[in-house]
Amino acid sequence: MENTYDILVIGxxxxxxxxxxxxxxxxxxxxxxxxxxxxxxxxxWGCIPTKALLKSAEVFNDFKHAAQYGIKTGDATVDFGxxxxxxxxxxxxxSNGVQFLMKKHKVEVLKGQAKLLAKGxxxxxxxxxxxxxxKATSIIIATGAAPRQFPQYPIDGETFITYRHTLALxxxxxxxxxxxxxxxxxxxxxxxxxxxxxVHLVEMLPQLLPIEDEEIxxxxxxxxxxxxxxxxxxxxxxxxxxxxxxQVKLMDAQKQETALTVDKVLVAVGMVPNSKDLGLESAGVKxxxxxxxxxxxxxxxxxxxIYAIGDVSGKQLLxxxxxxxxxxxxxxxxxxxxxxxxxxxxxxxxxxxxxxxxIGLTEKACKEKNIAVKIGRFPFSASGKARAIGHTxxxxxxxxxxxxxxxxGAHILGSEATExxxxxxxxxxxxxTFEEVMHTVHAHPTLSEVVMEAAMDSHGLSPHL
Amino acid sequence: MLRPDGLEERPTMPTxxxxxxxxxxxxxxxxxxxxxxxxxxxxxxIMLCSVETDKTTVDYESMDEGYLRKIxxxxxxxxxVNQLIAVLSDEKDEDITEYLKKALEKSAAVVSxxxxxSTDSTGSPQxxxxxxxxxxxxxPAPIPSPVAAAVPQPVAAFGxxxxxxxxxxxxxxxxxxxxxDSGVPLGSVQGSGPQGRIIRKDVEGYKPxxxxxxxxxxxxxxxxxxxxxxxxDIPLSMMRKTIGKRLLESSQNTPVFFVTQKIEVDxxxxxxxxxxxxxxxxxxxxxxxxxxxxxxxxxxxxxxxxFYGDFIRQNGNIDVCVAVSxxxxxxxxxxxxxDRKSLMAISQEIKALVAKAKxxxxxxxxxxxxxxxxxxxxxYGVDQFTAIINPPQAAxxxxxxxxxxxxxxxxxxxxxxxxxxxxxxxxxxVVDGAQAAQFLSTLKSAMEHPVWLML
Numbered sequence: 001m002e003n004t005y006d007i008l009v010i011g012x013x014x015x016x017x018x019x020x021x022x023x024x025x026x027x028x029x030x031x032x033x034x035x036x037x038x039x040x041x042x043x044x045w046g047c048i049p050t051k052a053l054l055k056s057a058e059v060f061n062d063f064k065h066a067a068q069y070g071i072k073t074g075d076a077t078v079d080f081g082x083x084x085x086x087x088x089x090x091x092x093x094x095s096n097g098v099q100f101l102m103k104k105h106k107v108e109v110l111k112g113q114a115k116l117l118a119k120g121x122x123x124x125x126x127x128x129x130x131x132x133x134x135k136a137t138s139i140i141i142a143t144g145a146a147p148r149q150f151p152q153y154p155i156d157g158e159t160f161i162t163y164r165h166t167l168a169l170x171x172x173x174x175x176x177x178x179x180x181x182x183x184x185x186x187x188x189x190x191x192x193x194x195x196x197x198x199v200h201l202v203e204m205l206p207q208l209l210p211i212e213d214e215e216i217x218x219x220x221x222x223x224x225x226x227x228x229x230x231x232x233x234x235x236x237x238x239x240x241x242x243x244x245x246x247q248v249k250l251m252d253a254q255k256q257e258t259a260l261t262v263d264k265v266l267v268a269v270g271m272v273p274n275s276k277d278l279g280l281e282s283a284g285v286k287x288x289x290x291x292x293x294x295x296x297x298x299x300x301x302x303x304x305x306i307y308a309i310g311d312v313s314g315k316q317l318l319x320x321x322x323x324x325x326x327x328x329x330x331x332x333x334x335x336x337x338x339x340x341x342x343x344x345x346x347x348x349x350x351x352x353x354x355x356x357x358x359i360g361l362t363e364k365a366c367k368e369k370n371i372a373v374k375i376g377r378f379p380f381s382a383s384g385k386a387r388a389i390g391h392t393x394x395x396x397x398x399x400x401x402x403x404x405x406x407x408x409g410a411h412i413l414g415s416e417a418t419e420x421x422x423x424x425x426x427x428x429x430x431x432x433t434f435e436e437v438m439h440t441v442h443a444h445p446t447l448s449e450v451v452m453e454a455a456m457d458s459h460g461l462s463p464h465l
Numbered sequence: 466m467l468r469p470d471g472l473e474e475r476p477t478m479p480t481x482x483x484x485x486x487x488x489x490x491x492x493x494x495x496x497x498x499x500x501x502x503x504x505x506x507x508x509x510x511i512m513l514c515s516v517e518t519d520k521t522t523v524d525y526e527s528m529d530e531g532y533l534r535k536i537x538x539x540x541x542x543x544x545x546v547n548q549l550i551a552v553l554s555d556e557k558d559e560d561i562t563e564y565l566k567k568a569l570e571k572s573a574a575v576v577s578x579x580x581x582x583s584t585d586s587t588g589s590p591q592x593x594x595x596x597x598x599x600x601x602x603x604x605p606a607p608i609p610s611p612v613a614a615a616v617p618q619p620v621a622a623f624g625x626x627x628x629x630x631x632x633x634x635x636x637x638x639x640x641x642x643x644x645x646d647s648g649v650p651l652g653s654v655q656g657s658g659p660q661g662r663i664i665r666k667d668v669e670g671y672k673p674x675x676x677x678x679x680x681x682x683x684x685x686x687x688x689x690x691x692x693x694x695x696x697x698d699i700p701l702s703m704m705r706k707t708i709g710k711r712l713l714e715s716s717q718n719t720p721v722f723f724v725t726q727k728i729e730v731d732x733x734x735x736x737x738x739x740x741x742x743x744x745x746x747x748x749x750x751x752x753x754x755x756x757x758x759x760x761x762x763x764x765x766x767x768x769x770x771x772f773y774g775d776f777i778r779q780n781g782n783i784d785v786c787v788a789v790s791x792x793x794x795x796x797x798x799x800x801x802x803x804d805r806k807s808l809m810a811i812s813q814e815i816k817a818l819v820a821k822a823k824x825x826x827x828x829x830x831x832x833x834x835x836x837x838x839x840x841x842x843x844x845y846g847v848d849q850f851t852a853i854i855n856p857p858q859a860a861x862x863x864x865x866x867x868x869x870x871x872x873x874x875x876x877x878x879x880x881x882x883x884x885x886x887x888x889x890x891x892x893x894x895v896v897d898g899a900q901a902a903q904f905l906s907t908l909k910s911a912m913e914h915p916v917w918l919m920l
Contacts, residue, residue, distance in 0.1 A: 433639055436638050
């Protein structure tokens with residue numbers, strides 16, 4: 001038994017690599033186990049490469065609308081291969097960035113698959129089959145999640161694909177069915193539709209982005225329809241693979257059928273935690289019925305000294321949640337954690353155009369919780385800056401408590417929504433009320449004025465409505 | 466400092482004029498303008514200077530006599546409460562060099578003894594507030610050498626007084642609103658945010674700590690007797706002056722009459738012990754009195770009135786002032802809309818207001834106004850007393866202590882019960898005797914059937 005660490009982190013995604021650095025910064029001896037590329041899904045097959053694709057779509061859309069800004073262009077066309085190459089290159093650069101950070105913080109990277117043998121004891125098997133056993137005082141499991149498999153969608157990587165296969169496509173699909181209108185489905189729908197694929201987006205629930213505020217989702221639906229995306233909300237779907245493409249039968253609540261044939265089916269429904277084959281049982285780490293590792297407020301599992309952060313321990317499956325949990329878990333290991341994360345204050349962002357960003361409660365959730373609210377809205381169309389840049393779609397919707405005026409929820413649909421959300425996260429964290437948001441002087445002309453105006457509108461004080 | 470009283474022979478001595486505390490919350494002020502100049506003969510009652518406090522600008526009236534020899538804090542400069550601002554002397558050309566040097570050193574201790582989380586007492590407005598005189602007992606302790614070393618030239622420290630950081634409570638806007646609404650004193654809340662910042666859950670989870678004043682009182686009783694006390698003339702603080710002026714005016718100008726009522730408190734005592742044993746919350750007798758007074762006022766609006774010379778205002782709100790004794794006097798913070806608050810809410814609010822009052826942190830809106838006052842000396846074991854009306858209010862209730870008595874029940878059998886006496890002082894221009902008696906009758910019924918107050 002040679003190697004002993006203070007902290008061993010399993011998985012190098014935005015949860016794991018941040019945990020490793022935080023531990024190292026506190027002077028701990030840290031090792032990070034990764035079986036594939038550093039950076040996890042986020043950097044390699046998720047957040048980052050998809051944002052690269054979406055930028056290509058936006059650039060192409062800008063060209064399509066160039067005339068409206070007084071710019072003459074020739075016929076712009078999409079070089080699908082180059083678009084995909086750029087996305088891969090961006091991912092690779094980011095992964096290299098993580099490698100550099102590990103070196104800088106003296107985190108030892110152990111390549112291979114980790115398996116808990118017992119509390120504090122981990123076996124690591126490399127791709128070649130070489131095994132080594134390491135000891136660690138604290139272990140942080142950050143192995144993430146993977147797409148859920150459904151028997152009716154036999155993922156083959158060819159016609160039935162996941163986000164991961166999609167990011168590796170070399171040929172642009174002509175006709176595509178996207179199953180699931182969560183963030184992944186919606187972003188790919190926007191991307192493929194923008195570059196000229198015929199997109200059919202189906203969702204079992206009655207709204208796009210089902211976890212978002214209904215009003216915001218309706219706004220996005222209107223925009224998606226205008227962009228030419230075929231949306232089927234509240235539909236069930238049956239598929240049948242054939243020699244040339246897949247036959248699709250879509251059925252609405254009234255059993256009305258729509259039939260079509262597509263060449264690819266992107267399945268973007270549900271994730272399952274990567275909690276199998278980790279040896280959790282041998283260490284005594286408990287999972288829930290869906291396989292998510294059970295943790296307490298400080299992300300500690302049923303076994304003292306073993307932590308689980310990010311997707312593998314459930315709640316919101318979001319990269320920034322994983323990174324934030326990394327901080328809590330490491331602080332707890334160091335004996336410095338005061339309290340866990342407030343999971344009611346995790347922002348959620350979707351990067352289609354117009355973008356969707358939100359934090360806190362939706363209007364419906366407030367109703368269900370019987371919270372009296374005051375709601376402020378402000379449309380981008382009433383913003384000078386939005387007009388100037390030609391992105392007038394969407395609105396800001398802010399929900400404040402009626403009694404004290406605290407910010408309960410912020411929902412933005414529109415250009416740069418994901419960037420505009422940050423100040424509202426801060427407001428929520430600092431327990432600001434509508435008055436602080438409203439009395440913060442926002443520079444003119446900026447899109448952020450829309451946020452201020454919405455705060456004013458919550459009490460009927462907007463001068464521009 | 467002892468002032469010449471004719472009985473004691475002592476050499477003439479200069480007198481320090483200190484920055485007065487002009488409001489309970491004042492920690493420092495800006496001396497906007499001197500209204501007199503060096504060399505002037507100052508008489509008692511003369512306006513010395515204008516002082517801008519956190520709330521308003523006030524002219525500072527001299528409590529002393531003598532020649533203004535030295536202005537230490539010039540026009541437009543900030544000074545902390547009790548900081549030396551000028552020196553008077555009895556003789557026009559008396560040598561004050563030595564005195565000035567010592568006074569400046571003392572003052573430097575006042576100035577430097579501020580920020581830091583635990584030095585709350587320096588902000589206390591009661592200590593020698595607004596006296597214009599340095600009384601040896603009230604003056605800051607002799608400066609320890611580290612302070613002197615830190616301020617080698619005391620004069621240089623003046624004029625650049627730091628902002629009153631110690632009074633700033635780190636809190637979120639939401640926590641502040643909730644605290645204001647629920648009467649939680651932010652000053653006594655332990656913050657759980659970064660660097661002790663008070664956030665929502667801290668205010669919502671706040672529990673006032675139990676009073677632990679008993680042993681101190683005993684100590685004061687016996688401790689004080691052991692030390693011989695010199696005869697001294699104590700100058701009037703701003704608070705004493707205000708108390709004197711208002712109450713003199715009230716007792717001279719109000720045709721007041723008194724009505725006393727005896728109230729049986731056995732049911733009330735049972736309620737208290739039930740609340741304590743059940744929900745574990747201790748309500749005081751006074752909390753119940755305030756709640757019952759509000760209950761009775763709602764039914765006798767004439768008593769909940771104010772007299773304004775040519776009209777009587779029958780108040781719609783029932784804002785009950787509760788007299789709180791302080792070191793240097795008393796103050797009457799207000800339980801607003803007491804009739805609409807639960808006993809628990811009233812109890813918590815009174816605790817919070819008393820804590821604020823004792824630490825001098827009441828905001829004006831918390832003690833200015835009110836429609837009726839309750840003054841309770843029951844805790845001192847008094848049987849009954851009368852109180853002076855706090856104008857423009859029409860009445861005040863004086864609450865005595867609980868006494869056991871033997872009485873004859875309906876069958877003529879002697880029994881024991883606990884009673885308390887309350888006495889209303891009412892302004893006859895507003896309230897008539899019968900109205901006062903009816904009010905007391907309702908109050909008696911409510912306190913003898915305290916379950917009414919739970920509705």
